Amino acid sequence: MAQSPTYVILMGPPASGKGTQAERLQDVLGLSHVASGDLFRYNLKNETELGLKAKVYMDKGDLVPDDVTIAMVLDRLSREDCAKGALLDGFPRTLAQAEALEVALADSGNSINLVLNIQVPTKELISRVTGRRLCRDCGASYHIKFKRPKEEGVCDKCGGELYQRDDDTEATARRRLEVYNAQTKPLINYYSRKGSLANIDGNRPIDEVTDALKVAITAAL
Ligand code: AP5
Ligand code: MG
Ligand code: ZN
Numbered sequence: 001m002a003q004s005p006t007y008v009i010l011m012g013p014p015a016s017g018k019g020t021q022a023e024r025l026q027d028v029l030g031l032s033h034v035a036s037g038d039l040f041r042y043n044l045k046n047e048t049e050l051g052l053k054a055k056v057y058m059d060k061g062d063l064v065p066d067d068v069t070i071a072m073v074l075d076r077l078s079r080e081d082c083a084k085g086a087l088l089d090g091f092p093r094t095l096a097q098a099e100a101l102e103v104a105l106a107d108s109g110n111s112i113n114l115v116l117n118i119q120v121p122t123k124e125l126i127s128r129v130t131g132r133r134l135c136r137d138c139g140a141s142y143h144i145k146f147k148r149p150k151e152e153g154v155c156d157k158c159g160g161e162l163y164q165r166d167d168d169t170e171a172t173a174r175r176r177l178e179v180y181n182a183q184t185k186p187l188i189n190y191y192s193r194k195g196s197l198a199n200i201d202g203n204r205p206i207d208e209v210t211d212a213l214k215v216a217i218t219a220a221l
Contacts, residue, residue, distance in 0.1 A: 005085035012118030061175030118202035
């Protein structure tokens with residue numbers, strides 16, 4: 001009998017390292033990386049209606065409305081490459097999103113297996129946000145101090161050009177943090193009550209965070 005799909009959520013405030021760790025964990029887990037922010041940026045790059053709508057919210061550091069976000073992510077999860085499940089990054093971010101995901105998974109007899117909550121102090125988050133650089137072609141993430149590419153401005157993986165996200169200014173990062181505290185933080189309790197939450201200290205070098213995440217994954221799955 002086919003094994004039932006596995007769903008793992010990477011949670012944490014802006015710039016806590018969700019994307020960085022997901023890049024490494026997707027192979028360990030053998031799951032597709034589904035990041036709502038990346039999906040919005042992909043749509044924006046391709047100038048779709050969805051992308052242009054999302055940009056208005058993203059530039060301010062606000063959340064894109066639930067109906068649009070939920071529909072986009074559930075559609076992504078229904079694709080062939082998510083047949084074994086997914087490593088979710090940046091979704092769910094509101095209680096309504098968490099409930100919609102739960103209902104959609106339950107419809108096919110599935111559920112969330114594990115929620116990994118990466119914890120990092122605010123001061124550290126601001127320096128991570130403002131120093132981040134991303135590859136225009138493959139989306140890989142770098143940092144001007146903490147994860148430097150071999151050649152400045154060039155992606156190690158694909159040679160693509162590195163750029164700074166429009167919402168990676170200090171002012172927008174502070175707004176994103178406010179939004180996180182008001183709308184996303186309550187999900188920590190939500191998943192803790194369900195017994196699926198593991199807290200991870202994200203305030204240490206990237207490799208050490210990866211090791212801690214792997215330990216939590218091995219213990220839970
Ligand atoms: P999204 O793209 O999800 O942004 P975010 O949550 O703010 O998270 P980030 O991508 O900024 O950070 P990350 O945790 O992935 O960190 P990273 O690994 O890059 O969302 C953007 C916007 O889209 C939202 O504001 C909203 O408008 C919209 N949106 C997205 N999802 C939505 C949803 N579900 N509902 C509604 N709206 C939604 O690391 C950051 C930097 O730090 C990098 O430079 C990295 O190299 C460095 N770094 C990582 N780990 C370490 C470490 N351990 N030590 C030192 N440096 C590190
Ligand atoms: Mg990210
Ligand atoms: Zn690249």
